[in-house]
Amino acid sequence: MERGLCKSGNTFEDISVIEGCYCRAVELLQDNEHSVRSAAIRVVREWGQMLIATKEENDKIDWSNQVFVQLCSMVRDMSVEVRLEAFNALGKIKLVSEDILLQTISKKVLAIMKEKNSHGQCAAERFEILASSYAGAFVHGLEDEFHEVRKSACNSLGIHTILYAEFARQSLSLLMDMLNDDSMAVRLEALETLHHMATFECLHVQEIHMHMFLGSLLDNCDLIRSIARKIFRLVKLPDLKLFRSSIHGLLQNLERYAKDEADVFSVLFFMGRSHGSFAAHVVKEVSQEMEPILEGKLVLDSARVAAFLVLAISVPLSQNQNGQNIPPRLFSYAVTLLGRISSALREVVDQDTLFAYLSQCSRSSTCGTEVELSLLPVVDEAVLTHSRKDVNGPVGVPMLQTGNETSKVQPVISCELEDLATSIVECQADELDEVMKSVNLIFARARDAWLLVQSRCTNVAVRALRDCKRELAMLTSASLESAGILAFTLQYLQVMKLFAKIWEHIVWKIRSDETGGLEYLFGKLDVRLRELRYRYIGFSKEEELHVLELIVVACLLRLSKVEICCSPATMKKLSAIISHIEILNDKGPIEPSNILMDAKKIVHEIESSKAGISCSLFLITNLVDFFTLKLFSLCSRVRHINAELDIPGNDSENPLPFVSGLPVAIPLDITLYNVSSKNRLWLTIRMSQESTQFVFLDLNLLGGCNEIKKFTFMAPFYRTPKARSFSSWIGIGMECALEDCHLVKHCGGPKRELVYLCQEKEVHLCLVRRD
Incomplete structure (x- = not known):
């Protein structure tokens, strides 16, 4: 009966039927039979989600919280089967308030919960009973005597960590403790959860956590070591001390388990690329270990020396561009280990391309030219691992080359090394065209993300924009022109992310009480838009008009939220933008969008009205509500x-x-x-x-x-x-x-x-x- 209801429940159109089935399932959570309670949990989960879907947007979070709390009340059931089913169900509830989640990792009722109750939501005695039903729910699960329950609790906890940064931060210590669990299955699940957090940039490692991470690198289980290394590929370390400790731990892994060499080299490469300045510092510290000894002979058969060479060759590819800190001779040494290194980096680059990169870097001091990073396209590890946990990774771009593809630098390899730089210059025009095509695809995806924002799917939209940024990071710049285009695209994505967050505050009225936070977002948006307008040159009229349109929308959003803005200054700025658009129109016919035309009318109306902005506030709000982002494509060669x-x-x-x-x-x-x-x-x-x-x-x-x-x-x-x-x-x-x-x-x-x-x-x- 329960299975049939769960499968066919979506055919009911009468909300009262859904509510009746849900309420009856809640009653059965107290049944004497553990099998009935387990079945009731599944019904509460499935029909609760259906009930949430029928509610208005403003009520969905409250109903989702209610379903989540009902399930939390079952995590301390006497039956292990019931507890396991409860934690499985908790991971299926996708939207939960942060304060409730924080309470689930604290056995003591938090002050924030008491403060919320002080506003008269329920009587003090009833509140204590309600809060205690879900207080420390995940803690109880992680401390359960059965490893199946602990594993399920780990999994559900990890699913919710990507929702809120503070919840992720406080959950980290609990997950770290699970790395000492007696059960290998639980340790694996804890590492998988940490990897999931790192993939979504929610993992912020501190010094107190490092010994647990490093211990996993020396575990007897191959799979545990492999997942731990995947985490190190993604994690962003805050200081040199932690980075140095991580490198030391990977070297210990390499010394104890020689069969892990290829994967350790790959992790070192990605860590050096994402921590360029730290990697350069470490290479400088150990440079003597990589120098010739015994009458000028190189001792490069040492795995430790080879590992440091891999770290060194990754530094020029970092965003900090610290390649000038690496002596060119180290790249020459790396050429002697080409087979070992290219085997470790086979997911990223083929051997011929790697050889071209190392050859030019080793000659950079004599050539007097900058290292051509376009020789070595690099895949963002977050993209490589996004297929896990049902996360959609970005589409591959034409510039990405691996060992199974025909490399664009194959003609370069066949040339004499003396002609390498000349051959690269000849290829830059074609590569620039590929960059233009790739970024225009990203602009199209950014516009699709904006449609999600207007559909109230802000979290999904922000995630899509984050994927666009990862895809953009995969593109390499072979010239100043392509570097300018990539920089502009990144800035544009950052602007769209800020718009999405502000839209959530103003248009959808979510977090409307956070005025200070909204003003902070507006401040960041103003800076980003100013940079977008003034730090890039070479726009066509249509491209410049699109940037101006974004500035106009930002001004209108400020004006629609009167309590946080300075209306005269914003109106002055809006009027200046409208005047500039008219000047552009005088130089040649352009077609401004509807929002620009309507904004122009509103400006004239406010300037001619004695009541000022207050008389047009309703028009401004409606104008913002109906704004639609046009599809933007870059045709000009923008310079940065x-x-x-x-x-x-x-x-x-x-x-x-x-x-x-x-x-x-x-x-x-x-x-x-x-x-x-x-x-x-x-x-x-x-x-x-x-x-x-x-x-x-x-x-x-x-x-x-x-x-x-x-x-x-x-x-x-x-x-x-x-x-x-x-x-x-x-x-x-x-x-x-x-x-x-x-x-x-x-x-x-x-x-x-x-x-x-x-x-x-x-x-x-x-x-x-x-x-």
Whole structure:
């Protein structure tokens, strides 16, 4: 009977029938027969989900919480069969409030639950009974005497960790304890859960957890070691100490289990790529181990030395671009191990492509050119593992090449090494066209994600945008043009993610009480849109119009939420954007979208009305509700205005000398990309958010502008404090030429808002001692 109802329940159109079956199943949860209780749990799970689906959007979370709590009440049943069924069912409930989830990993009733009850939801005695029914539910499951229940609890807990960051953080210690479980099945499930968290970027490892992770690398079970290594491929480590410990653990794994060599090499490669600066530091520390000994002979048959070489060759492929820190001779040494290394990286690259990459890197110092990263396409490990746990991975792109495909650099391999750089330049035009095709596919997927946002599937949309970012990371840039296109696409995806989160607050009225959080999201969106508008050049009119449309929508969203915005400033910005669109239209006919036309009408209506924005608030809200994102495609070869900043020879151990009260000159190595003489650049030197000094960079005095311009600049800093030592942060900003010059007022500084062209660098200074 129960099985028939669960299978055919979706044929009932009468909600009262669904509610009746659900309520009867809830009553049967207290039946004397354990088999009846088990069956009742399955009915509550299935019919509860059907009941949730019939409710209005605003009521779904409450009903989902109710079903979840009913199932939690069965996790301490006397029957192991019932407890197992309860934890299996908990993993099927996809949407649960964060406070309830947090309560399930704490046996003590949390303060936040008591605070919620203080608003008069139920009597104190009844509340204690209700809260105790699900307090510590997952803790009881993880402590159960039967390993089947512990395994099921691990699995269900992991499913919910991807919903909330705080819940994931607090669950991590519980899962770490399960790595010491007596049952191998439970240890495997715990590692699978941690891998699931790492795949969704919810795993944040701290030092107290490392010994458990490293212990799994030395486990006797091959499968446990394999899953542990998969976690290390994905996890982002916060500091050098943890990274160094991880490398040491992998080397111990390699020394004890030589058969794991290929997989260990692969993990080291991915870790070096995702932690470039840390990897470069470790390679520098162990560089002597990779140098010739015994009358100039190399000892490369050591697995340890080979592992460090794999780590070294991955560094230039990191986002931090730390390849210049790796001596070219190490790439030459790696060529002698080409067979072993290419076998370990066969999922990523074929042997010929790897040989071309190592050859050019080994010659980079003599050629005087940058390493061509396009020689070695790299797969994001998150993509490789997304097929697990029913996660849809991104579609492969044409630029991805593996050992089973025909590599575009095969003609390069057949050439003489002296002609390698020339051959690559000839291929860059074709690769740029492939990049354009690939990013336009990503733009199409971003537009599909926006349709999900408008269908109230924000979490699914954000996940789809995250997949787009992973797919974008798989594309490599062979030139400044392709690098600019990839940078623009990444910025666009970040903007769409912020829009999705803001839409959830304003249009769907979810988390409407979190005004501070909403203002923070608006602040980030403003910065991203400013960068999208000013840090990229070469747009066509249609592409520029699309960017302006996004800015208009952001302004309208602010205006529709009056309590968090400054209406006059937002209206001024909106009016300026509309005026700029009219100027574009005067230069040539363009077809603005409906929202731009309606926004123009609203601006004129507000400017002509004495009541101001309040009279048009209803129109603005309706306009936002009916906004539809157009399909965007990139046709122009967009260039990225970018900068690199370095303070040579300066760190905490080698500070610059200064005399208190006197100016100090800070030597800077600056590289500018695609900056013209019309751009106004400023150095920002700050000791705190309230204390910033600006130094104007006159590009005409510095020798004009080229596509790439490198120079050394001595930056004066006047505000040296009375201290033994201090640090300040230096960045490069560019004035937004079309912004209102009255919004920003800096004495002796920029008149308009700045967009920053690079990350700030920390400079260390120390007081000159009197000998």
